[in-house]
Amino acid sequence: GENVEQHPSTLSVQEGDSAVIKCTYSDSASNYFPWYKQELGKGPQLIIDIRSNVGEKKDQRIAVTLNKTAKHFSLHITETQPEDSAVYFCAGQGGGYQKVTFGTGTKLQVIP
């Protein structure tokens, strides 16, 4: 089955700096890669996603890149703000509604 690895496990950045979280996956059949943000006491919330036929996707301060050949994808947050502090999970998923495999999570702390 799919195995998703995520790095780093913790990340501290100064407010205004950029943050990058990286994930690798093992199953070449995976074709959908969502990213979730989980704030304390809440369920994960989808913040951005990318499909395997796209190399990059951007939504305001958040971008995701995908390298299908190398089987890795990354989340980029620019101009970080304190409210970006949370745990971020990457995930890999096959076509349709197949099982989602989550990475181990990255705790991001943005220091004011």
Place this chain on the structure above:
Amino acid sequence: SAVISQKPSRDICQRGTSLTIQCQVDSQVTMMFWYRQQPGQSLTLIATANQGSEATYESGFVIDKFPISRPNLTFSTLTVSNMSPEDSSIYLCSVEGQDTNYGYTFGSGTRLTVV
């Protein structure tokens, strides 16, 4: 995206007892998923619940311990049976994305502590 109401939000239970967690969705969905998130850990899929059929359990999870009901397309329950302290976790229900969005929507979770 769908809105999920999950109850209870938290509970403290005695070992050996059972707790039933409810998940209500504001729209009809084909598949509902139950996850466990142990403290400081990632999300692990317990089972997939389809309306009108038995739930499909992942390796390491069994129906006797985590019975699931799915009486209609907007509701599901997960029961944690004969609880032990090792069952202390956050339990989350989730539904598949709508339209062209595959991404899941999650409930706010049930934080369970077993003493």
